[in-house]
Amino acid sequence: MTAIPALALDHVGVAAPSPSSPLAAALDGIGASKRMPSGVEIARFGPGRALELVWPYSEPSPIAGFLAKRGPGLHHVALRVDVPLGELVGELGEGGMRATGPVEPSADGRPSVFLHPASTGGVLVELVEGPPR
Numbered sequence: 001m002t003a004i005p006a007l008a009l010d011h012v013g014v015a016a017p018s019p020s021s022p023l024a025a026a027l028d029g030i031g032a033s034k035r036m037p038s039g040v041e042i043a044r045f046g047p048g049r050a051l052e053l054v055w056p057y058s059e060p061s062p063i064a065g066f067l068a069k070r071g072p073g074l075h076h077v078a079l080r081v082d083v084p085l086g087e088l089v090g091e092l093g094e095g096g097m098r099a100t101g102p103v104e105p106s107a108d109g110r111p112s113v114f115l116h117p118a119s120t121g122g123v124l125v126e127l128v129e130g131p132p133r
Contacts, residue, residue: 002091002092002094002095002097004079004081004088004092004125004127005081005082005083005088006079006080006081006127007079007080007081007082008079008080009050009077009078009079009080010050010078010079010080010126010128010132011044011049011050011051011052011078012050012051012052012074012076012077012078013052013053013054013074013075013076013077013078013126014051014052014053014054014072014073014074014075015054015055015063015066015067015070015072015073015074015075016053016054016055016067016072017055017056017067017072018055019033019041019043019053019055021053021055021072023051023053024043024045024046024051024053027045027046027047027051030043030044030045030053031043031044031045031049034107034108035057036107038061038062039056039057039058039059039060039061039062039063039064040054040055040056040057040061040062040063041054041055041056041057042054042107049132052078052107054075063075075124076114076123076124076125076126077123077124077125077126078112078125078126078127078128079125079126079127079128080128080129080130080131080132081127081128081129082129082130083129084111084129085103085111085112085113085127085129086103086111088127089103089113092115096119097115097116097119097120098115098116098118098119099113099114099115099116100113100114100115100116100124101113101114106126106128108132108133109133110128110129110130110132110133111128111129111130112126112127112128112129113126113127114126114127115127
């Protein structure tokens with residue numbers, strides 16, 4: 001298995017039915033949000049903006065499905081890498097890990113890709129290339 005060359009924890013994604021999540025309110029509220037083409041809206045919040053709240057703005061969306069199946073809570077862990085994701089995804093695939101889709105821009109424009117939980121021990125892992133913008 002190919003190791004993920006993670007530099008740091010980038011953020012933790014929390015799924016919620018709306019931006020008025022009790023977790024966001026208990027910390028310092030959410031920042032500006034961004035709507036993604038997948039029907040998901042995303043905003044960063046908390047200490048260092050290292051928590052990411054994700055909620056559906058339309059159906060179908062990956063978060064609507066997640067909420068229906070599992071309810072609100074931890075959605076994904078994002079790791080920062082400094083290698084081109086296109087190459088890394090190929091190497092990880094050769095080692096048995098699989099992506100849920102292609103490399104796409106994250107909410108802040110960095111290349112990102114999700115690794116399927118079946119190939120990462122049950123955790124949805126997002127890889128993001130480069131430092132936060």
